[in-house]
Amino acid sequence: SNVIVTANSTDLVEFSSVSLSCSSSGSSLSFLWLNGSSEVTASDRVQLTDGNTTLTIVSVTRYDQGPFRCHVFNPFSNGTSAPINLSISYGPENINLTLCPSQEYYVEGSDISLMCSAVSRPSPLFQWFLNRVPLSDTGPELRLINIQESQSGNYSCQAFNNKTLSNQTSQPSVVSVLVNASVTSSPNQPVEGNSVKLTCEAAGSVFARKWMKDGADLIQTGRVLSFQSLKKTDSGKYSCNISNPVSSVEAEYIMVVNYGPENVQIKGPSTISLNETLTLTCSAESTPTANYTWKLNETKILNNSAVLTKHITDLSDSGEYTCEAMNRITEKTSSAVHGLTVTQYQTGTRHCSTGCIVGIVIACCVVIVVCILLVLLYIKK
Numbered sequence: 001s002n003v004i005v006t007a008n009s010t011d012l013v014e015f016s017s018v019s020l021s022c023s024s025s026g027s028s029l030s031f032l033w034l035n036g037s038s039e040v041t042a043s044d045r046v047q048l049t050d051g052n053t054t055l056t057i058v059s060v061t062r063y064d065q066g067p068f069r070c071h072v073f074n075p076f077s078n079g080t081s082a083p084i085n086l087s088i089s090y091g092p093e094n095i096n097l098t099l100c101p102s103q104e105y106y107v108e109g110s111d112i113s114l115m116c117s118a119v120s121r122p123s124p125l126f127q128w129f130l131n132r133v134p135l136s137d138t139g140p141e142l143r144l145i146n147i148q149e150s151q152s153g154n155y156s157c158q159a160f161n162n163k164t165l166s167n168q169t170s171q172p173s174v175v176s177v178l179v180n181a182s183v184t185s186s187p188n189q190p191v192e193g194n195s196v197k198l199t200c201e202a203a204g205s206v207f208a209r210k211w212m213k214d215g216a217d218l219i220q221t222g223r224v225l226s227f228q229s230l231k232k233t234d235s236g237k238y239s240c241n242i243s244n245p246v247s248s249v250e251a252e253y254i255m256v257v258n259y260g261p262e263n264v265q266i267k268g269p270s271t272i273s274l275n276e277t278l279t280l281t282c283s284a285e286s287t288p289t290a291n292y293t294w295k296l297n298e299t300k301i302l303n304n305s306a307v308l309t310k311h312i313t314d315l316s317d318s319g320e321y322t323c324e325a326m327n328r329i330t331e332k333t334s335s336a337v338h339g340l341t342v343t344q345y346q347t348g349t350r351h352c353s354t355g356c357i358v359g360i361v362i363a364c365c366v367v368i369v370v371c372i373l374l375v376l377l378y379i380k381k
Contacts, residue, residue: 003081005070012060013164014090020055022070024079032071034080040068062090062121089163091120097157097170105178107249108149112175114142116157118168124159129169132156144175152177178202181242181251190230191330192259198225200240200251210241230257260286261325266338272312273343280308280338282323290325298322318342 003024012018022031031052033040040055042048047056057064067083095118106112116126117140128135128142131153135142144151154172161167181202190196200209200223211218211225214236218225227234235257241250261284268280283306284290294302297319302308310317317340324335 003070003072003079005068005081005084007084007086010084010086012086012088014062014088015059017056017058018060018064018086019057020068020070020084022053022055022072022081024070024072026072026074026077028074029072030074032073034069034071035064035066060086060088062088064088089121089161091164092118092124092159092161092166092168094119095157095159095168095170097155097173099173099175104174105176106147107178108147110147110177112144112147114144114155114157114173116140116142116159116170118159120159120161122161122163124161127158127160129156129158130154147175147177149177151175178242178249181240181249183238183240183251183253185253185255189329190227190234190255190257192230192232192257194230196227196230196255198227198238198240198253198255199223200225200242202242202249202251208243210243212239212241213237215239232257232259256287258287258327258329260284260330261290261327261332261334262286264323264325264334264336266321266323266336268338268340270339271341271343273345274312274315276312278308278310278312278317278340280321280323282306282308282325282336284325284334286325286327288327288329290327293324293326295322295324296320312342315342315344 003022006021006023008019010018020033022033033048033052033055040046040048045058047058048054049056055068055070064086065088066085068086069083070081072079072081095116098115098117100113100115114128116128118124126138126140128137130151142155142157152175155175156170156172158167158169181200184199184201186197186199187194200211209221209223211220225238225240235255237252237254239250239252243249264282264284266280266282268278272278280294282292282294284292291304292306293300293304294308296317301310308321308323319340321338321340322335323338324333326333
């Protein structure tokens with residue numbers, strides 16, 4: 001076919017204009033324009049001029065891509081041009097920003113993916129913003145790995161079309177980072193009878209707080225859990241749950257109430273013989289475990305051991321053994337006294353000299369002889 005179609009431009013921006021011209025050799029020619037398989041007719045946007053040899057589209061849209069053909073005919077022959085396509089750039093529009101996972105609050109350390117999309121030809125370039133400040137990140141996806149509280153704010157994306165030279169910015173999406181909760185104690189070494197405060201902290205917006213002890217709910221709901229006078233039974237695992245409509249985070253604190261020492265006791269013998277080994281054991285109710293000091297008649301003999309072991313070598317080891325228990329946290333002391341008597345011989349045993357033993361033997365012999373004589377006298381009678 002010798003039908004030729006030319007265009008003033010095939011690389012167009014939406015809402016611009018384009019003219020297509022059709023030419024062919026012959027006489028008494030008629031011209032018909034086709035868009036795909038449909039005939040093109042004149043309208044508000046479409047003009048057919050110069051005997052239909054020129055097709056002008058005013059304000060082209062993305063749907064005017066073609067393919068366009070020109071069909072030429074007369075009573076004797078006909079012919080159709082090769083197709084011509086228009087490349088129409090448009091957008092960006094309908095920009096959309098999505099978060100995955102989508103939630104109102106995120107725990108510090110979470111991973112978040114932000115996706116930006118827009119209707120555009122060619123594909124747009126993307127720029128990311130935090131609180132309207134440009135970020136260095138580009139591309140349709142912004143990944144926030146191990147997110148921190150400092151990254152909280154309003155995120156938005158902007159799509160830019162380098163053909164239309166147009167851009168569109170999304171509505172901001174709020175990313176609120178919930179810092180992992182923490183529970184602190186003031187003072188950090190709770191002592192029985194003293195006051196203490198447990199404080200549940202988390203940065204960010206206002207949250208609901210719930211306190212629990214050993215898994216059981218407490219009535220307190222505020223940031224601070226107060227104790228006016230601690231008891232031993234207040235020891236346990238305290239947890240603070242900070243929540244919002246879409247997420248929650250929990251912090252735990254093991255509270256150990258320091259107390260004592262009290263009920264100091266000494267176990268061991270009250271009498272002992274020379275050359276024996278003395279063992280006395282001291283105990284006390286105390287948290288943390290008490291340190292022990294031993295004294296004999298007010299003279300210090302041993303430090304920091306609950307067990308006193310001593311070889312008895314002299315009667316002067318008799319006396320009052322004192323065990324003093326001290327708690328390094330409460331800074332309190334308590335003591336017990338144990339009396340000990342040292343004897344020269346083993347308890348319940350009397351030692352006999354050689355002369356004593358000889359006397360006993362002679363006495364036994366005399367008794368035997370007397371018994372024999374008595375028996376003989378009885379027989380003679």
